[in-house]
Amino acid sequence: MVLQALDFMKGLDNSQQKQPVNMMALLESLQEDYQDAGKIVTIEGTVQSPFFGVASLLKRCLVNILDNAIFYGKSAHITIKDSEQELVLSIRDNGTGIAENELEKVFDPFYRLEQSRNRQTGGTGLGLSIARNIVQNHGGKIHLSNHPEGGLEVSLILPRTNLEKT
Secondary structure, eight states: OHHHHHHHHHHHOOOSOOEEEOHHHHHHHHHHHHHHTTOEEEEESOOOSOEEEOHHHHHHHHHHHHHHHHHHHSEEEEEEEEOSSEEEEEEEOSSOOOOGGGTTGGGSTTOOSSOSOOTTTOOOSOHHHHHHHHHHHTTOEEEEEEOTTSSEEEEEEEEOTTGGGO
């Protein structure tokens, strides 16, 4: 839990230098890591150009979301929509989704849907808080929704405009 709390604080750190990040390579590397562990992660679409950000933080954000998708939904499907204005990454799982009234609460630090306090059945409740902080530090937004065909979908909307100046 201490390590998760430290990760949470790192996600709040806005002092790291932003650089061009090959997001496609990052996503494919994560996909390969999960597949090597016997997990299902698929990617649809392509990132057209580097994204200006902090690679280590973006990786932490994606790992938190992918870990949740695989733990609760058994697999993760990443859809990429890239334009000059923004990079949108949508990660969908095959789970049961989340009650509508919980979709915003799960971003609260230490908030867990699974209440047993057993680390085998749930995390510390910091993963999505960390992810949101990282996305916001990159000028973006994160949104959760229940997909009409089932599962939870996490959308990261990362703006491409004026990020080189921050």
